[in-house]
Amino acid sequence: MKIALLGYGKMGKTIERIAIERGHSISHKINGDIENIDLSEAHVAIDFSIPKAAFTNIKTCINNKLPVISGTTGWLENYESAVKLCEAENSAFLYASNFSIGVNLFFELNEKLAKIMDPFQNYSVEIEETHHLQKLDAPSGTAISLAQQIITNSRKTGWQLDHAEENEIPITAKREENVPGTHTVSYSSDIDSIEIKHTAHSREGFALGAVIAAEWIRDKKGVFSMKDVLQNLT
The missing domain is CATH 3.40.50.720 (NAD(P)-binding Rossmann-like Domain)
Structure with a gap:
């Protein structure tokens, strides 16, 4: 080909x-x-x-x-x-916001976790992504895809970079040297926290x-x- x-x-x-x-x-x-x-x-x-x-x-x-x-x-x-x-x-x-097979499996986990967590409104959800300094856009397309999946499968209505309203998902974007891509979805309450994370080791x-x-x-x-x-x- x-x-x-x-x-x-x-x-x-x-x-x-x-x-x-x-x-x-x-x-x-x-x-x-x-x-x-x-x-x-x-x-x-x-x-x-x-x-x-x-x-x-x-x-x-x-x-x-x-x-x-x-x-x-x-x-x-x-x-x-x-x-x-x-x-x-x-x-x-x-x-695709991300072609990695591992990330796409991570997307499947994210959808399932959003459905499971939605009835438990004492947990707040947030997304953090970290990429290399040369990445031009923020947040990453992968982080946006993760947020859209959560919105589709929960009562969340939108997302915002850094500062979100009560019913929105905050996304934090970090830029550091030599980071191919790390994405974390966290659910936190006063009692405990649950998170799923994907870390790319290379391109x-x-x-x-x-x-x-x-x-x-x-x-x-x-x-x-x-x-x-x-x-x-x-």
Whole structure:
């Protein structure tokens, strides 16, 4: 399979190595504008670019009937537009705030824990995420996904960065040297605390998950999530 890499930073280079190890080749390594680039050689595109480029990259792939997966965060105000375009063009698109298999298992735990905890209103919930200094957006897309899962499965109505209202989830974002990504969901009362935590040790898990998703989406049509991919791995 030939993969177009849209964004060739540290993550793109890790994806390249893992893709080649799995028998694929890289048709494009692009850090800039892709609108005037011939992508016909590629079988699938993987977008790990920057927030201001992601939507243009995704639109261009969809318009060219090139299946595209994106792990770029910070552009989601345009997500529904990407979904509508994909459906109109009968193309293929998959967005995930985090492609790590471990994080997606963590998402499953988070959903279940939110349902279990909701009747016990004496517990307050909060999310903390820590990433490397080069991460451009805060909070992380993964933290937002965790918050949205809790909102869907509880009486919480929203989330806020740092300071939240009574019925909202506070998210704390920290930036430190050489931290691939750590996410903690905590429930606390006067009596005790319960928490679940995912710690990434490297970019390997994110990159491997992205390549697996790219393998899965080839020749498919529709809008998908990592849940669709995982259901076919188990």
